[in-house]
Amino acid sequence: MNDRLSVWAKNISPSPTLAVDSKAKKLKAEGKDVCGFGAGEPDFDTPDFIKYAAIKALCDGKTKYIASSGLPELRDRLAALYAEKKGIKGISADNIVVSAGGKFSCYLSIMAVVSPGDEVIIPAPYWVSYPEMVKLAGGVPVFVSASEENDFKLTPEQFEAAITPKTKMLVLNTPSNPTGSVYSRDDLDALMKVAVKHRITVLSDEMYASLTYDGFEASSPAGLSDEAREYTIMISGFSKAYSMTGWRLGVMCAPLDIAKAVAKLQTQTTSNANTFAQYGALEAIKDTENAKRSLAKMLESFDRRRLMLWEGFNAIDGISCRRAKGAFYLFPNISSFGLGSTEFCAKLLDEELVAVVPGVAFGSDANVRFSYAVSDAVIEKGLERMKKFCARL
Numbered sequence: 001m002n003d004r005l006s007v008w009a010k011n012i013s014p015s016p017t018l019a020v021d022s023k024a025k026k027l028k029a030e031g032k033d034v035c036g037f038g039a040g041e042p043d044f045d046t047p048d049f050i051k052y053a054a055i056k057a058l059c060d061g062k063t064k065y066i067a068s069s070g071l072p073e074l075r076d077r078l079a080a081l082y083a084e085k086k087g088i089k090g091i092s093a094d095n096i097v098v099s100a101g102g103k104f105s106c107y108l109s110i111m112a113v114v115s116p117g118d119e120v121i122i123p124a125p126y127w128v129s130y131p132e133m134v135k136l137a138g139g140v141p142v143f144v145s146a147s148e149e150n151d152f153k154l155t156p157e158q159f160e161a162a163i164t165p166k167t168k169m170l171v172l173n174t175p176s177n178p179t180g181s182v183y184s185r186d187d188l189d190a191l192m193k194v195a196v197k198h199r200i201t202v203l204s205d206e207m208y209a210s211l212t213y214d215g216f217e218a219s220s221p222a223g224l225s226d227e228a229r230e231y232t233i234m235i236s237g238f239s240k241a242y243s244m245t246g247w248r249l250g251v252m253c254a255p256l257d258i259a260k261a262v263a264k265l266q267t268q269t270t271s272n273a274n275t276f277a278q279y280g281a282l283e284a285i286k287d288t289e290n291a292k293r294s295l296a297k298m299l300e301s302f303d304r305r306r307l308m309l310w311e312g313f314n315a316i317d318g319i320s321c322r323r324a325k326g327a328f329y330l331f332p333n334i335s336s337f338g339l340g341s342t343e344f345c346a347k348l349l350d351e352e353l354v355a356v357v358p359g360v361a362f363g364s365d366a367n368v369r370f371s372y373a374v375s376d377a378v379i380e381k382g383l384e385r386m387k388k389f390c391a392r393l
């Protein structure tokens, strides 16, 4: 029966992050006291002012198809916001497509640029979905190891050395899932010089750009210069910064030829993302005071938990962890225990009911991913259990 499935279905791997999360949820449902660090979503509810705007839209009859690329007013405001916050100049609503989640924005962007046989450079560690999306486009993922000593960041020398005549795209993700690492403006500038020189399009996934710490401010390659903007597809969205994961709203901002191609692909796949959800998103952009307040509250909690977890890891013999400045993940190194990350995570869940994601899923078997989008109490308990577990190894 397997023969009736396509090569796409056979070649694609299921998302390992969702798999860990569902295993932890199953154990919890059985009454087990699981500390779940697997989730890739904020543990806060969507702010009320956003919810009420969507409810109002629903009651006002905003329940029909709209322009496939998204609500014109939302796209206008997003263009203005990206100009102000990211320094992306000369863009309008025409450069922007709103899709059903940032994941779909990434997928359509890859489909718009990558043809069968094209190579896409993906720095490892990477977000699990990039290689699978590249494969779905018929492309070839080319992994380049970004070293832990360099904060898991690709260097311009590594980038240039990986380029072949078939290279079509580089994927950058800052702040990063799974490492929490951030690329500085200078880092991005050096990489974009290489991209422009070799005419390579950069998919810049900036899903976590609002979630940064230690005074770091995220930059976008599209905001560096007119040239850099012409080679950048910027991905953003509402899932992480506004705690709207279930709303499924992502954003792509790109040069006109790519934006038009993405818009065309969307007309033949999902059509517009949920109409009344987009009215909620519009309010999130319009009501800057409320948005700022709810983001500040969330950031305060994330920062506290980040430091609790980071300090806790570094106090455990055998674990080392870098102080990541973004997103809500830490990526401690567990290689001193002599176990692969899959075995480490399986034992940790079985013996101590602590759920984390093996780094091998992200291209680094020496590490494991902890999400700190969990309560302080879970972090405290999880660290206690980790300490016991590591002492036994």
Ligand code: PLP
Pocket (backbone or CB within 6 Å): 040, 100, 101, 102, 103, 104, 106, 127, 173, 176, 177, 205, 207, 237, 238, 239, 245, 248, 249, 250
């Ligand atoms: N990009 C990265 C790096 C992510 O971690 C995620 C979600 O986990 C996404 C994109 C997609 O977000 P969304 O939930 O909006 O599809």
